[in-house]
Amino acid sequence: MESLGRSGLIDPYQDRTSGEPRERPIPSWWGNGQYGGDAAAGPIMDRLSGRPKARSIAAEVLASYGDCLRYHESFTLTSSLYEIRLQHDPIGVKYARIDLQLGTNRTAEALSHELLHLRLGMLGNPIGDEVWIPAKLVLYANHLMGMHAIVGNLLQHELIFDAFLDLGFEKDRFLARPTLGPDYGAIALDLGRSPDYPEELGFPWWCLEYLRHWPSMRHGAGEQSGGWADRALYWGSKVHPEMAEATDTMRDIVESGLLRTVGEYPHWANRLLELMRLPNYTRWVDIRRGDACSGGASSGGRPVVMVRANRRESRSEGFG
Numbered sequence: 001m002e003s004l005g006r007s008g009l010i011d012p013y014q015d016r017t018s019g020e021p022r023e024r025p026i027p028s029w030w031g032n033g034q035y036g037g038d039a040a041a042g043p044i045m046d047r048l049s050g051r052p053k054a055r056s057i058a059a060e061v062l063a064s065y066g067d068c069l070r071y072h073e074s075f076t077l078t079s080s081l082y083e084i085r086l087q088h089d090p091i092g093v094k095y096a097r098i099d100l101q102l103g104t105n106r107t108a109e110a111l112s113h114e115l116l117h118l119r120l121g122m123l124g125n126p127i128g129d130e131v132w133i134p135a136k137l138v139l140y141a142n143h144l145m146g147m148h149a150i151v152g153n154l155l156q157h158e159l160i161f162d163a164f165l166d167l168g169f170e171k172d173r174f175l176a177r178p179t180l181g182p183d184y185g186a187i188a189l190d191l192g193r194s195p196d197y198p199e200e201l202g203f204p205w206w207c208l209e210y211l212r213h214w215p216s217m218r219h220g221a222g223e224q225s226g227g228w229a230d231r232a233l234y235w236g237s238k239v240h241p242e243m244a245e246a247t248d249t250m251r252d253i254v255e256s257g258l259l260r261t262v263g264e265y266p267h268w269a270n271r272l273l274e275l276m277r278l279p280n281y282t283r284w285v286d287i288r289r290g291d292a293c294s295g296g297a298s299s300g301g302r303p304v305v306m307v308r309a310n311r312r313e314s315r316s317e318g319f320g
């Protein structure tokens with residue numbers, strides 16, 4: 001067994017905004033604005049001009065992360081994303097970062113989306129910090145950790161979508177579009193002919209492809225995402241017939257709303273990872289505002305990370 005820390009929560013798919021029209025070509029040297037801590041407040045608030053509720057969220061995030069916040073806005077980015085990078089010994093937030101792609105038609109929306117991701121920890125939603133990789137899967141550790149990060153991001157969308165609407169934004173502007181998939185039919189046919197197909201990596205990959213598309217329908221991306229989800233399921237089931245049952249239960253869990261219940265998220269996120277045959281998170285951490293912690297010790301304007309005690313779960317479950 002090998003223990004690996006998380007590599008950060010990124011939005012490699014959902015916040016991609018490539019392909020959106022720009023009014024005119026932008027020279028690549030323009031707009032490489034990078035800011036840290038207090039200096040990020042000005043540009044962030046400027047991007048949310050006329051959006052008092054979104055500004056209020058931004059103020060919360062700025063106050064919570066303090067010096068740890070890194071903000072980068074540029075026309076040359078190909079997508080917007082967020083990342084929370086933890087450090088260990090002692091545990092803490094190394095940095096929390098937002099990259100905002102400029103030049104799209106949803107700048108305020110994309111920034112608010114990423115701010116809501118960063119705020120989740122402050123609302124009592126823990127983040128997965130450590131995964132145990134069985135020895136037979138160590139070869140694939142980097143791939144698996146990458147999938148964990150994407151699953152975490154997608155599940156968080158369940159937690160932040162309503163808050164996004166509450167800021168006054170339209171639902172179809174929560175995600176950048178379009179979220180396309182590869183040629184699943186060609187991939188399935190290739191895999192079917194390959195004697196070296198790693199099923200322990202392949203099954204979670206197909207489930208993740210489904211998960212990339214299906215929840216997006218719930219988050220304003222429209223029927224096109226449903227079509228891609230159906231395609232991933234159809235062709236994935238050709239390779240792994242048991243995928244239909246797994247995705248049925250995954251849908252039940254997401255639709256139940258249990259992920260949105262504070263305190264329940266670690267259990268149900270791990271259950272979903274199990275269904276995808278991905279290793280469970282074995283450690284979860286809470287992130288709190290430093291000045292909101294008891295004990296009187298100063299955190300130097302940085303957030304405080306607290307490891308959640310591992311509770312053995314012994315409840316009866318309704319899903320699979």
Ligand SMILES: [Zn+2]
Binds near residue numbers: 011014015117153157
């Ligand atoms: Zn996101």
